[in-house]
Amino acid sequence: MMIKLVNENSDVDTIFNGKNAIEKLLFLSKTDPGHLTDYIFSDINMPVMIECGFLTEYDDFKIDHLKTTHFYV
Structure with a gap:
């Protein structure tokens, strides 16, 4: 990964x-909120739940x- x-x-x-x-972010927010992600790189057409959802x-x-957290789509 780059x-x-x-x-x-x-x-x-x-x-x-x-x-x-x-699910992963909810788990982190409850168990270790100091280590939430700084960046989220996402695809608009993610499987199971699209970007808007x-x-x-x-x-x-x-x-x-x-x-x-900074989002990049």
Whole structure:
């Protein structure tokens, strides 16, 4: 992955659909809120849950109440 090539100390997770991403982010927000993701790179046509649904649920669940995560679609 290109990010690892630029900064080998990066912690990168790859999740292949929006539903699993929401589940992972909810888990992190409850168990380790200090380690929420800084960046989310996403496809508009994600399987299981498209980008609009993902962003709506992300906002509805108030996963990142400080609004520090940057989204790239």
